[in-house]
Amino acid sequence: MGTDLRLEELGVNGPGEVDESAFTGLAQRHRRELHVHCYRMLGSFEDAEDTVQETFLRAWRRRETFAGRSTFRAWLYRIATNACLDLLARCRPAPATGGEVLWLQPYPDRLLDELAAGEADEPETVAVARETIELAYLVAVQHLAPRPRAVLILRDVLGWPAKDVAELLGDSVNSVNSALQRARAGMREHLPAERQDWTGGEEDAGTRDLVRRYTEASVATDIDALAALLREDVRCSMPPTPGLCTGRDAVVADWVDSGFVGMKGLCAIRTRVNRQPAVAFYHWREREHAYLPLTIDVLRVTGGAISEIVTFHDDQYPRLGLPERLPADGTE
Structure with a gap:
């Protein structure tokens, strides 16, 4: 979109002269990138939705505070970041711990594609094309305290100067630089x-073949074939259900204990979530005479093997644009 616009470009002298529909139209141009920003801050698609709405409400109510010293886009980012910090202070008194983020939700690639198509030259697009939208990055970010988290995202993802971040947070540049060092150390931990071996972005032929084999073995509930596709240190989680399974043996044992082995009537659709390969599973229900949503596995692939599986419940299917049911032949 190339939307570093100022209010005067609407043909008015100041925000007081902008009617609500014109103001909303200008703000809506930034909805997707603001949503992605809030999603990184919060780790939850739904919380990001609510926070973007709050951002637009605050922006309209405080429109007289926009003096034109920065772009309208930057002004909205300031409001959105503070709205995220307010929510974190109100609803999440402590960052995530133990490698789990129980409030984690997936972000559909089809919505990320909207951003990529409309913001070809924006810093946010470059960030989305890299690994900062993948689930492991989101999980690591959620382990940071809120203010260092905001500093990291504004500085390292969006490329804001330290002085602008300091102004947003009401801190000194030295304080921002110190928080950034702490945040980077926390991310490394x-x-x-x-991480450099991830297969984010476009899938290569090897990854596509691996995902195909994973899909086929899962539908067949072939535990040996599945185990052969996993790294020895694979991690498996299923937010919001507590529990992080680490290691091939532990993951396989969990699948056996859960009754997955021998399960009949599965079919699957391959898709992409958070710029990662994903497989949506459906289970045959005789009463409905159709395959209904079961779970969706989002995969991280490292060195030709599956290094992480994050499984989401069927309530995420509508958001991801997946069918609510499949006919008896298992096709879309």
């Missing part, structure tokens, strides 16, 4: 060591 919680990010996978082999």
